[in-house]
Amino acid sequence: PLARERAQIAGFIRQANTTAVASAARARDISNTFRLLPSYLRQLRPLMADLGTLAGQGTPLMQSLGQSASALGRQFANLTPFADAARTALIDLGAAAQQSQPALVDSLPLAQRLNRLGTAGEPTSANLKKLLASLNSSGAIQQLMALLFNGAVAGNGFDSLGHYVRDEPLVSSCTNYATTPVAGCSSNFAGASAASVSATVRHDPVVSRAVASASGGTSAAGATMKGLLSYLTGGGR
Numbered sequence: 001p002l003a004r005e006r007a008q009i010a011g012f013i014r015q016a017n018t019t020a021v022a023s024a025a026r027a028r029d030i031s032n033t034f035r036l037l038p039s040y041l042r043q044l045r046p047l048m049a050d051l052g053t054l055a056g057q058g059t060p061l062m063q064s065l066g067q068s069a070s071a072l073g074r075q076f077a078n079l080t081p082f083a084d085a086a087r088t089a090l091i092d093l094g095a096a097a098q099q100s101q102p103a104l105v106d107s108l109p110l111a112q113r114l115n116r117l118g119t120a121g122e123p124t125s126a127n128l129k130k131l132l133a134s135l136n137s138s139g140a141i142q143q144l145m146a147l148l149f150n151g152a153v154a155g156n157g158f159d160s161l162g163h164y165v166r167d168e169p170l171v172s173s174c175t176n177y178a179t180t181p182v183a184g185c186s187s188n189f190a191g192a193s194a195a196s197v198s199a200t201v202r203h204d205p206v207v208s209r210a211v212a213s214a215s216g217g218t219s220a221a222g223a224t225m226k227g228l229l230s231y232l233t234g235g236g237r
Contacts, residue, residue: 002009023030065072135141157164174185 132141154167155163155165157166173182178185
């Protein structure tokens with residue numbers, strides 16, 4: 001049997017001789033390796049303990065990842081056509097960005113001016129915000145819209161002569177121009193007591209002088225009313 005395997009035995013002896021020669025040449029390094037091995041093992045022991053703890057804690061995570069591996073594989077498989085299609089779009093986007101870069105750089109001074117304008121206009125914008133909020137809460141915006149709507153509705157009539165404005169005529173004896181009072185056409189507030197009018201006259205020196213000049217021996221209430229009307233209509237000025 002040895003004669004049949006003499007070639008392999010001879011090869012083993014030659015390889016062993018080569019290995020022995022190489023080991024003898026690095027004998028010092030091999031000796032240092034065995035000398036440092038116990039220290040290395042002592043330092044390796046805590047690391048292996050931490051790796052064991054990590055492996056124990058990561059086992060459920062790896063199990064969950066194993067259950068979702070097929071779904072993740074399908075997702076990545078579906079992303080492949082999207083990535084292939086997006087490659088051309090990204091290349092075109094890069095080319096467009098490169099072409100528009102000079103224009104963007106030139107627009108930087110304009111952006112800086114707009115920034116300064118916006119900073120300077122911030123107080124005005126705050127006041128405008130308060131004004132618009134006040135108009136909105138008081139119904140002014142709705143009233144303005146109603147004015148525009150009603151004005152457009154009033155003037156949207158059209159005939160052979162052009163547009164016309166719709167109106168509602170009020171015909172009565174009170175619509176004519178008059179320089180003297182007309183009975184039944186008074187627009188003054190009624191029901192004011194003499195006491196309240198007298199109190200108003202006493203607190204306003206201009207009205208008091210008008211009342212004094214217009215009283216002329218009449219009763220106190222009548223003089224007060226006449227003086228007040230004279231003051232309101234500008235007769236005592």
